[in-house]
Amino acid sequence: MTPEWAKDAVFYQIFPDRFAKSAHLAKPGGLEPWDTPPTVHGYKGGDLAGVREKLDYLQDLGITALYFCPLFQSASNHRYHTHDYYRIDPLLGGEEAFDQLIEDAHRRGMRVVLDGVFNHSSRGFFQFNDILENGRSSAYIDWFTVNEFPPNAYDHDRPAGYAAWWGLHALPKFNVHNPQVREYLLNVAEYWIRRGADGWRLDVAEEIAAPGFWEEFRNRVKAINPEAYIVGEIWRMAPEWLHGDRFDATMNYPLTESILAFLTNGLFDRKLIEGKGYNPAHPLDARGLANRIGELLRAYPWDVTLAQLNLLDSHDTSRALTICANRVDVLKLGTLLMFGLPGAPCVYYGDEIGLEGGMPDYDARRPFPWDNPERWNTDLRAHYQALIRLRRDNPSLRRGGVHLLHAEQDALVFGRWFNEDRTIIAVNRAETPLTVTVPLGDMSQGVSGWRPIFGTSSGVIRSDGSLLLKIGAREGLVLKPQYGG
Numbered sequence: 001m002t003p004e005w006a007k008d009a010v011f012y013q014i015f016p017d018r019f020a021k022s023a024h025l026a027k028p029g030g031l032e033p034w035d036t037p038p039t040v041h042g043y044k045g046g047d048l049a050g051v052r053e054k055l056d057y058l059q060d061l062g063i064t065a066l067y068f069c070p071l072f073q074s075a076s077n078h079r080y081h082t083h084d085y086y087r088i089d090p091l092l093g094g095e096e097a098f099d100q101l102i103e104d105a106h107r108r109g110m111r112v113v114l115d116g117v118f119n120h121s122s123r124g125f126f127q128f129n130d131i132l133e134n135g136r137s138s139a140y141i142d143w144f145t146v147n148e149f150p151p152n153a154y155d156h157d158r159p160a161g162y163a164a165w166w167g168l169h170a171l172p173k174f175n176v177h178n179p180q181v182r183e184y185l186l187n188v189a190e191y192w193i194r195r196g197a198d199g200w201r202l203d204v205a206e207e208i209a210a211p212g213f214w215e216e217f218r219n220r221v222k223a224i225n226p227e228a229y230i231v232g233e234i235w236r237m238a239p240e241w242l243h244g245d246r247f248d249a250t251m252n253y254p255l256t257e258s259i260l261a262f263l264t265n266g267l268f269d270r271k272l273i274e275g276k277g278y279n280p281a282h283p284l285d286a287r288g289l290a291n292r293i294g295e296l297l298r299a300y301p302w303d304v305t306l307a308q309l310n311l312l313d314s315h316d317t318s319r320a321l322t323i324c325a326n327r328v329d330v331l332k333l334g335t336l337l338m339f340g341l342p343g344a345p346c347v348y349y350g351d352e353i354g355l356e357g358g359m360p361d362y363d364a365r366r367p368f369p370w371d372n373p374e375r376w377n378t379d380l381r382a383h384y385q386a387l388i389r390l391r392r393d394n395p396s397l398r399r400g401g402v403h404l405l406h407a408e409q410d411a412l413v414f415g416r417w418f419n420e421d422r423t424i425i426a427v428n429r430a431e432t433p434l435t436v437t438v439p440l441g442d443m444s445q446g447v448s449g450w451r452p453i454f455g456t457s458s459g460v461i462r463s464d465g466s467l468l469l470k471i472g473a474r475e476g477l478v479l480k481p482q483y484g485g
Contacts, residue, residue, distance in 0.1 A: 002248040002307035003199075003227045005111060008398050009065040010388050011346035012058055015315050016068060016092055017043055017077045018367045019349050020050030025093050035372065038362045043077050046367070048088070048097035052104050054370075061352060061381070062388030065111040065344075067201055069315055071098065074122065078315070078365070080203065081122035081170055085188040102196035111198035113229055118185045119207045120164065120171040123153050128172050143181050144172050165204065176210040189221055199229030201309075205247070206234050214246040231309050235277030237296065242304045252308040252343055253278045258292040259312065259337050260323055262412075263330050263429060272318040272358050280323070286429075290407035290414075293341065297402060306399065308343035312351070319348070319357040319364050326356060329474040332383050333427050336454075336476035339387040340397060340416070340425040352384040353377055390454060390478060396421040406438045411471060415443045424450060424479040428471035433457075438467040447481040454478035 021027075021034060025047050032042040048071070058066070070079035073087040088098045105112050121128060127140035135149045148161035153169055165171040174181050189200060200221065208214065221228050232238075232247040237254050241247050257278040266283035273279060284292065297305060312320035312334050324330040331351075338345050349355075350368050354377035357364035369375045391397045400416035400423070407413070410430035416423045422443060428434045440447075444465045455477035457470045471477060 001244075002303050003229050005227060006065075006199075006229045006248065006344050007306040008392075009111065009344045010063055010391065011065045011067050011113070011309065011344055012061075012063040013067045013311075013314060013346055013348045014051060014069065015046075015078070015349060015365050016048065016051070016071060017046045017079075018365050019046050020054045020368060020370060021045045022047055022049035022053055022093075025049045025097070027091065034367050035369065038077075038365055038367070040360075040362055041077065043091065044367050045091065047091065048093045048101045052097075052101050055104055055108060055110070059108055059110070060385075061347075062385055062392065063347070064109065065113060065198070066105060067113045067309075067346060068115060070115045070117055070203075072117075075124050076122075076170075080117050081124070082117055083122055083124040084126070085185075086191065099196070106196070111229070112196070113199040113201055113231070114192055114197045115203060116189065116200040117203040118174070118176075118188075119204045120173045123170055123172065125172070142178050143175055145175050165207070173207075176208055176213055182210070182213060182216075186217060186220055189217055190224055193221055193224045193228055198225070198227075199231070201251070202230070202232045202247070205232035206238070206241070214241075218246055229307070237299050239299045242300055244301075249304060249307040249309050249344075251314070252296075252310045254292070255296060255308075255338075255341070255343070256280070256311055256313070256317075258284060258289055258296075259334050260320065262286070262289040262337075263324055263334050265429075268323050268325060269358075272323050274359060276317060278317075285409050286407040286412040287409075289412055290404050293402070294404070297342070302401075305342045306344075309346050310338050310341065310343035311346040311348065312338055313348050313364070314346075315348070315365055316361065317364065318359055319355060320351065321354060322356050322358045322364075327474075328354060328377060328380055330429075332380070333429060333474065333476050335384065335387055336425065336427060336478075337412075339391050340414075340423075340478070342400075342402060345391070347384065352381045354380050386454060394421055394423050394480075395419065396423045403441070403443055405440065405443065405467075406436055406469075408436070410434065411436050413438050413469065415440075417443065422447075422481050424467075424477075426469055426471050426477040426479070428473065428475055430473060432473050433475075434471050436469050436471065437462075438469050440465055440467055446483060448484055449482040450479040451482055452477050453480050 031045040073084040073089045127143045131138040145163035152161045160169045163173040231249045234250045235253040257280045260280035261284040321331045396416040396418040400418035403415040405413040413426040460468045
């Protein structure tokens with residue numbers, strides 16, 4: 001079974017260096033100014049105390065779960081180059097700041113999911129650094145796969161001479177077939193769950209192919225907290241990973257790809273997706289999107305589908321708003337689809353106020369402009385708040401099955417139904433208003449009409465039980481049934 005809380009959650013992804021910086025935490029002097037464009041290697045100085053200070057903001061938005069990019073000690077602003085898996089990076093405030101954040105978040109009913117980078121470490125990871133210092137004589141020589149001595153850790157004009165993620169010298173790949181390495185990583189996973197984390201997002205999870213590793217990972221994590229959420233970063237449809245023996249969910253990039261392809265019809269700057277594991281450049285009309293959604297719904301058990309981590313963007317992609325040519329109305333349609341379809345929606349920090357960013361990656365990791373509220377799109381933030389509220393207040397949007405009602409060219413209409421609660425969602429991506437006739441089937445049982453609770457267009461039930469629906473240009477609708485005369 002997948003965790004019940006995850007099916008009801010609204011996640012917020014935080015890139016710690018760029019979200020919020022507390023004035024109460026001492027910092028070294030080499031930080032970049034917060035309000036300047038980010039660079040590849042520069043630090044802005046965001047920290048966990050800053051996150052704590054913004055919990056009121058997140059709670060007001062409606063967020064119930066935080067997913068953090070890596071927090072462990074690292075010599076990189078993104079912290080995917082881990083130096084010490086048992087230390088929270090001092091720039092983030094160390095273990096004390098982590099414990100305080102966990103306490104405050106849990107007091108508010110918020111869960112905290114950590115990023116686990118267990119496929120590879122860094123040149124500064126002690127055991128690998130020992131190999132750099134001692135060569136063949138290192139006690140940890142079999143923690144990694146080293147092919148030449150001395151290992152070439154820094155000359156990027158030559159191969160590394162050891163197994164590294166994508167051949168990157170900075171990211172030596174663990175030899176997870178080594179029982180000592182395996183035990184080390186599993187102990188790390190257990191340690192942070194015991195310390196209060198509510199789950200793990202697992203970086204490049206598919207690249208750890210050691211038999212039984214992820215099965216043991218799940219067993220040991222769930223033995224400590226049966227409701228821990230385990231989500232793998234796999235960019236494709238991956239039902240073989242979700243049979244209940246490894247992960248609860250994956251990052252649902254196939255849905256991301258499909259929604260963006262529909263919103264843009266494949267028309268956007270291709271540089272924004274170069275080298276990424278998804279490709280929203282193939283045009284999709286409403287029928288194509290409906291077919292893709294159907295494939296995803298058939299691919300997984302329903303319990304898994306409800307726990308999938310749904311997203312429009314992340315630290316690894318261009319911002320959805322940027323892909324949509326900075327069209328806020330288009331992004332609003334995308335968020336309606338994300339919040340309206342099964343799975344746990346995940347908001348990448350700053351999307352709700354219109355933060356932009358493209359490629360290279362660091363451009364999509366811009367600092368949150370706390371001190372410049374004039375840069376906030378407050379209407380967009382209100383849109384996110386409204387959708388989060390709708391999802392919270394309507395069980396069908398969290399647990400209900402999906403009933404495709406209409407999919408032609410620019411208009412997609414589907415229903416969600418859970419016990420007595422029914423909801424219809426309609427989107428029109430066209431630049432002009434549309435009037436569509438929607439066969440309701442079982443959705444019309446006992447219903448005298450449908451009223452919009454989100455959006456302003458209207459629907460009228462015809463004598464044959466169908467719904468005559470008027471949808472404005474670039475508009476999304478949420479409708480609820482009316483009963484009686």
